[in-house]
Amino acid sequence: MIILAATPIGNLGDASRRLVEALETTKAVAAEDTRTAQRLLSALGVANRPRLIALHDHNEKQRAAELVELARDDDLLVLSDAGMPTVSDPGYGLVAAAVAAGVAVTALPGPSAVPTALAVSGLPTDRFTFEGFVPRKPGERRAALRALGREPRTMVFFEAPTRVAATLADMADAFGADRRASVSRELTKLHEETARGTLAELAAWADAGVRGEVVVVVAGAPSVEVAVDDAVGQVLELVRSGGRLKDAAAEVSALTGHSTRELYQAALAVKR
CATH class of the missing domain: 3.30.950.10 (Tetrapyrrole methylase, C-terminal domain)
Structure with a gap:
């Protein structure tokens, strides 16, 4: 299977026991940066020296199929430089390919920023x-x-x-x-x-x-109720200031929660 393993985001003491155990037994590691993975192994006192395979943003599409096939026969541990793989880090493409190919995917939870x-x-x-x-x-x-x-x-x-x-x-x-x-x-x-x-x-x-x-x-936006007529008025005001109707409708939609299409059509009817 493919094992996504969370690594410390700063403090080495946050490395989980399960992470250390996996590093001590795994034969292959797909790492965002193999040098970082080597430093992690050393810092955690892991004697095992698994095969390290680079898996980063620039090669994930090309390597995903190969790594999925590797994971059919043995466990593949996946590491990012810090935190959980796939979360603003490489790994999503590999997981998607594994799911499509019927290869099991699991995770060792841990630190995340x-x-x-x-x-x-x-x-x-x-x-x-x-x-x-x-x-x-x-x-x-x-x-x-x-x-x-x-x-x-x-x-x-x-x-x-x-x-x-x-x-x-x-x-x-x-x-x-x-x-x-x-x-x-x-x-x-x-x-x-x-x-x-x-x-x-x-x-x-x-x-x-x-x-x-x-x-x-x-913080999220506070709840503000804006009548659709008032929202259309805001759209028309932006258009009068030189904005494109489509852009104005989208901007007011983001601010009021009203549908962009609804605002566009209503403002267009007024302009006619």
Whole structure:
């Protein structure tokens, strides 16, 4: 079978007994970075030296079929550099191929930055959505965040430290400067820190520079009832300001929860 194994996200003491046992007995490991896997084996005092196979974003499509066949005859342990494979890390393509081929897939649960940052954020945890990394290009990032403007669930994002300040500023524009959020960095490590406040406050805080692995958690949108006629009015106002009707309808839809098609058709009827 294929075994997805969660690895420490910072503190080596979070390695589970099951992970160590699997590393001590497995014959083959598919790793995001084989050098990182070698360091993990050494740090955990594992004497076993399994076959290490690189499995990363650039080769997963090509290697998936081969690895699925390997897993038919013996267990294949899958590791990412930190946390659970497939969660913003390689592994999804391999799992999908294994499921399609009828090869069993299981997991050794363990550390993950998503629930860890969510738990310490101080924001609602009953319902949340994981959004991964936002787009790098500023225009695409702003569009993606605007589309989440009316998302009612707490949102969890990964971000590179060099882009945190810009992303928080864009979040403040898309979600509102007063939306509550948290920024956790270096989770489980020596210099772990979680900053909490409004998006405007956190954007200002991040301007000084942020180091380490970063997880941003943002409160969901408050429940706001906007009548469809008022929403159509917002669409027409954006069009009068030079926006395209289709884009305006999509933007107001994200903010109000009304259907993009409904707003488009209603605004088009008014324009006629």
